[in-house]
Amino acid sequence: MGLRALFFNTQSIRHKLMIIGLTTTGLVALLFLLTSGLLIKEFFNAKEAMARDLSAQAQMLAENSSAAVVFNDRAGATEILSSLNTSPIIIEAAILLPNQEVFAWFRRPAPFPSRRSPLQKQQDAAPNMLLTHPTIEKGDVTVKSDIIVDGKNVGTLRIGATMEPVYDRLLAFSLTIVALTAAGLGVSFFLLGRLRKSITGPLLDLTDMMERVAVTEDYSLRAKIETQDEVGLLTNRFNEMLAKIQLHDYALEKELQERQRTEERLDYIAHYDPVTTLPNRHFFNARLDQLSTPVREEGVPVPGTPLAIPTPDKTPKSGEPPLTLTAHPCAAAATGILPNAALAHPCAALMFIDLDNFKIINDNLGHLVGDLVLKAVANRLRFTLRPTDVIARIGGDEFAVLLGDLQASGHAVIVAEKIRYALADAFQIDGHEIYAHASIGIAIFPQDTTDPTDLLRLADTAMYHAKERGKNTYQFFLPEMQGKAQKRMDMESGLRHALANGELEIHYQPKYDLLQKRIIGAEALLRWKRPGIGMVGPYDFIPIAEETGLIVPIGEWVLNQACQQIAAWNARFKVPIHIAVNLSGRQFKERNLVDVVRHALGQAAIPAHYLELEITESIVVGTEGTTIDKLNELQAMNLNISIDDFGTGYSSMSYLKRLPISTLKIDRSFIKDTPGDSEDVAITSAIIAMAKILKLDIVAEGVETQEQIDFLLGQGCTVIQGYFISPPVPAQAFGEMLQAQADT
Amino acid sequence: MLLFWLGAALAHEVRAQAQEHEIKAAFIYNFISFTEWPGKFGATIDICTMGNDPLNTPLGALQNKSAKGTLIAVRHLSSGDEMKDCHVVFISDSERMNFPSILARLKSAPTLTVTDSEGLAAQGVMIELGLEERHIVFKINMNAAKQSRLMIKSKLLRLAKVVY
Numbered sequence: 019m020g021l022r023a024l025f026f027n028t029q030s031i032r033h034k035l036m037i038i039g040l041t042t043t044g045l046v047a048l049l050f051l052l053t054s055g056l057l058i059k060e061f062f063n064a065k066e067a068m069a070r071d072l073s074a075q076a077q078m079l080a081e082n083s084s085a086a087v088v089f090n091d092r093a094g095a096t097e098i099l100s101s102l103n104t105s106p107i108i109i110e111a112a113i114l115l116p117n118q119e120v121f122a123w124f125r126r127p128a129p130f131p132s133r134r135s136p137l138q139k140q141q142d143a144a145p146n147m148l149l150t151h152p153t154i155e156k157g158d159v160t161v162k163s164d165i166i167v168d169g170k171n172v173g174t175l176r177i178g179a180t181m182e183p184v185y186d187r188l189l190a191f192s193l194t195i196v197a198l199t200a201a202g203l204g205v206s207f208f209l210l211g212r213l214r215k216s217i218t219g220p221l222l223d224l225t226d227m228m229e230r231v232a233v234t235e236d237y238s239l240r241a242k243i244e245t246q247d248e249v250g251l252l253t254n255r256f257n258e259m260l261a262k263i264q265l266h267d268y269a270l271e272k273e274l275q276e277r278q279r280t281e282e283r284l285d286y287i288a289h290y291d292p293v294t295t296l297p298n299r300h301f302f303n304a305r306l307d308q309l310s311t312p313v314r315e316e317g318v319p320v321p322g323t324p325l326a327i328p329t330p331d332k333t334p335k336s337g338e339p340p341l342t343l344t345a346h347p348c349a350a351a352a353t354g355i356l357p358n359a360a361l362a363h364p365c366a367a368l369m370f371i372d373l374d375n376f377k378i379i380n381d382n383l384g385h386l387v388g389d390l391v392l393k394a395v396a397n398r399l400r401f402t403l404r405p406t407d408v409i410a411r412i413g414g415d416e417f418a419v420l421l422g423d424l425q426a427s428g429h430a431v432i433v434a435e436k437i438r439y440a441l442a443d444a445f446q447i448d449g450h451e452i453y454a455h456a457s458i459g460i461a462i463f464p465q466d467t468t469d470p471t472d473l474l475r476l477a478d479t480a481m482y483h484a485k486e487r488g489k490n491t492y493q494f495f496l497p498e499m500q501g502k503a504q505k506r507m508d509m510e511s512g513l514r515h516a517l518a519n520g521e522l523e524i525h526y527q528p529k530y531d532l533l534q535k536r537i538i539g540a541e542a543l544l545r546w547k548r549p550g551i552g553m554v555g556p557y558d559f560i561p562i563a564e565e566t567g568l569i570v571p572i573g574e575w576v577l578n579q580a581c582q583q584i585a586a587w588n589a590r591f592k593v594p595i596h597i598a599v600n601l602s603g604r605q606f607k608e609r610n611l612v613d614v615v616r617h618a619l620g621q622a623a624i625p626a627h628y629l630e631l632e633i634t635e636s637i638v639v640g641t642e643g644t645t646i647d648k649l650n651e652l653q654a655m656n657l658n659i660s661i662d663d664f665g666t667g668y669s670s671m672s673y674l675k676r677l678p679i680s681t682l683k684i685d686r687s688f689i690k691d692t693p694g695d696s697e698d699v700a701i702t703s704a705i706i707a708m709a710k711i712l713k714l715d716i717v718a719e720g721v722e723t724q725e726q727i728d729f730l731l732g733q734g735c736t737v738i739q740g741y742f743i744s745p746p747v748p749a750q751a752f753g754e755m756l757q758a759q760a761d762t
Numbered sequence: 763m764l765l766f767w768l769g770a771a772l773a774h775e776v777r778a779q780a781q782e783h784e785i786k787a788a789f790i791y792n793f794i795s796f797t798e799w800p801g802k803f804g805a806t807i808d809i810c811t812m813g814n815d816p817l818n819t820p821l822g823a824l825q826n827k828s829a830k831g832t833l834i835a836v837r838h839l840s841s842g843d844e845m846k847d848c849h850v851v852f853i854s855d856s857e858r859m860n861f862p863s864i865l866a867r868l869k870s871a872p873t874l875t876v877t878d879s880e881g882l883a884a885q886g887v888m889i890e891l892g893l894e895e896r897h898i899v900f901k902i903n904m905n906a907a908k909q910s911r912l913m914i915k916s917k918l919l920r921l922a923k924v925v926y
Contacts (some may be wrong), residue, residue, distance in 0.1 A: 082917065084917065085796055085915070085917035085918050085920065085921050086917075086920075086921060088788075088792040088795070089789060089792060089898075089900075089918075089921050090785070090897075090898070091921045094920065094921050167792065167795050168794075168795035168829055168830055169831070
């Protein structure tokens with residue numbers, strides 16, 4: 019049973035219905051067969067019945083004709099036989115005498131039953147013909163009855179009847195049945211077909227719709243509910259499911275859109291500077307890469323290129339990239355480069371723009387103002403450049419411009435001049451009048467280099483030189499700069515290891531008290547002795563140290579060394595001296611500066627007032643609260659703080675009043691030309707006078723001549739520092755000086 | 763030659779005649795089967811002949827034949843014998859003159875009277891055999907039979923040429 023069920027289940031509904039239909043039809047056919055069987059049985063019954071009837075008839079006639087037979091009344095006998103004419107099924111009858119002689123006979127006159135042979139012509143044939151050419155055929159019924167008279171057989175009566183009418187009747191009956199059955203089958207087939215269609219139709223429609231939905235992915239489609247049966251229910255549920263899917267799809271769509279928007283936003287954020295709304299470094303680098311990239315696929319944007327770029331004003335949008343990017347025209351120029359790069363046609367120029375003294379603006383007026391300045395600068399730059407030029411903010415106060423279709427180097431000059439001009443006027447920001455000039459370094463592609471990354475570096479080097487030349491100018495990259503840049507990089511890397519390798523030394527320059535006529539202290543100065551190279555000038559490496567932040571560990575080391583030295587010398591010599599250590603602004607950025615100082619003092623176990631800290635004016639120019647706080651803290655520790663190179667910075671009187679300082683050191687530039695130069699004399703005198711009023715100590719730097727000493731003394735400045743007394747010397751030498759002093 | 767033919771013809775004629783008598787005798791024999799006598803038969807069915815007739819011989823041949831399950835006895839009657847005991851009496855043509863007295867004697871006796879003398883059926887003989895176109899025919903007098911309480915079956919009646 020299980021197998022049959024399995025077989026049935028795997029058939030399609032169409033087949034199932036067909037099977038059902040066939041089964042039903044089969045049953046009908048069976049019924050038909052049964053009926054036919056019955057018919058056949060009926061036929062045989064009929065035949066039997068007929069035979070019985072005929073027998074009876076024969077007997078009757080035999081009885082009736084017995085007299086005629088014995089009395090040889092052929093006519094009478096014939097007449098008796100002829101009464102059989104009334105029975106349509108009887109074809110012929112005969113009375114035979116015991117000697118087989120035909121006594122009397124009867125043959126149905128023509129037309130015989132239809133299928134009879136033309137023997138009907140022989141109707142009038144002799145009776146004897148009856149025996150030799152019987153018209154009785156197979157299937158006919160023949161009966162005979164003996165004619166008995168008084169117990170004696172005087173003859174035989176034979177009757178032949180045809181079944182044909184019966185056949186015909188049966189045939190007609192069968193045909194009727196067949197016709198009815200066929201009709202019935204036809205009708206049932208038709209009805210079954212309709213039934214089947216009513217089931218499979220909607221099902222197939224449903225599956226068609228499913229396919230359509232799957233192919234077109236259009237979830238707004240709905241299947242038509244054609245019937246109210248199980249299929250209709252299925253369709254209903256299907257539609258419900260579609261509705262859900264549609265919702266999900268919609269939600270998904272929305273989310274994808276959202277995600278895409280987010281991606282675009284992120285992309286924008288990643289590649290754009292929020293302050294100036296210019297592209298940022300990443301963006302710019304990507305564009306630089308284009309210079310060396312072979313032809314890209316059409317329509318594939320450079321990574322990081324957003325499709326929509328907002329601009330704050332209506333000026334032509336420079337720096338905006340086209341949407342479809344093929345290779346940069348200059349890329350072709352680079353690929354066929356000749357050994358002598360100078361012969362190559364200039365194709366692109368990279369301008370590295372660094373704002374001069376932006377830090378001061380930021381420190382003075384705050385970051386908010388600083389940002390506004392940047393924005394304003396960016397706008398002016400944008401306005402100056404063409405839409406095809408790429409401009410980006412690549413650093414705090416650094417911008418880069420890529421001029422894409424350079425015809426000649428002179429073009430870059432024109433642009434640089436335009437930029438300078440644009441930045442020449444003051445910016446009116448937040449009520450302040452601010453000047454923001456820039457140093458511009460220019461490198462040419464492919465002449466200066468065929469490597470785009472390198473191009474930036476060279477422009478940077480050129481810009482650095484522009485700064486050195488005095489700022490607010492532009493500078494083309496020159497091959498010899500390469501050396502300097504290299505040298506700089508070299509120094510930087512050397513410096514990183516200098517401390518660890520013990521290449522650093524501290525030299526001490528004596529501070530001399532003119533009245534006491536003795537060395538009262540020293541300024542600790544950093545020296546660097548590079549193995550294989552020799553001494554590196556402080557003006558060369560200290561700026562680098564400050565820029566790289568190496569000054570912090572180095573400064574800490576200097577502090578510690580100085581404190582240790584104080585301890586050593588004061589232990590050795592009766593009269594204690596103080597050591598002054600220079601602190602750079604960079605060190606003040608460290609939060610733990612005060613702790614470092616404290617630690618150094620603690621380690622050396624010296625009283626704080628033996629350590630002096632020298633700071634430049636620029637440190638204190640600005641409202642950095644933390645700087646002031648640190649200074650206050652340091653002063654609270656009983657340290658002396660002095661202003662180095664006084665007179666060269668921007669400090670105002672009000673600042674001086676508020677700062678926790680104790681000493682001013684007059685910059686050497688004022689001392690140098692005294693007492694000859696009247697201006698310098700005036701300035702120096704003024705400074706000394708001011709210091710006196712403010713109750714600050716004074717030290718004069720760079721004292722080299724006796725005249726200067728005399729002058730200074732006359733002004734009331736008693737402490738000096740300079741080559742006149744001694745240049746900066748190593749600790750040991752200084753120690754000897756102290757020794758000599760102690761001995762006298 | 764002519765004699766031969768004559769002889770043949772004669773012989774034929776004789777044979778024909780002989781056949782006629784035999785057939786008649788056969789008829790008479792068969793009449794028995796188609797007649798109902800009142801009451802049962804005795805030991806035999808008696809067929810009596812009267813007169814001198816060529817039929818006497820073929821009738822005599824019926825002796826010991828059976829009909830209706832009973833043996834037939836044939837006897838020849840001289841005049842005056844008891845005819846009433848006969849079941850069947852054949853009245854020869856030679857006795858034609860005596861015919862009325864015979865009938866009077868047989869009156870209401872259950873005896874089937876048969877003759878081949880022409881015209882006697884009309885006069886009361888129950889069955890009269892005749893020859894017509896070489897066929898043996900007979901006439902039946904039903905009334906006479908009824909009077910003698912004899913039933914002649916309708917089958918036989920049907921074959922009769924005439925029924926009185």
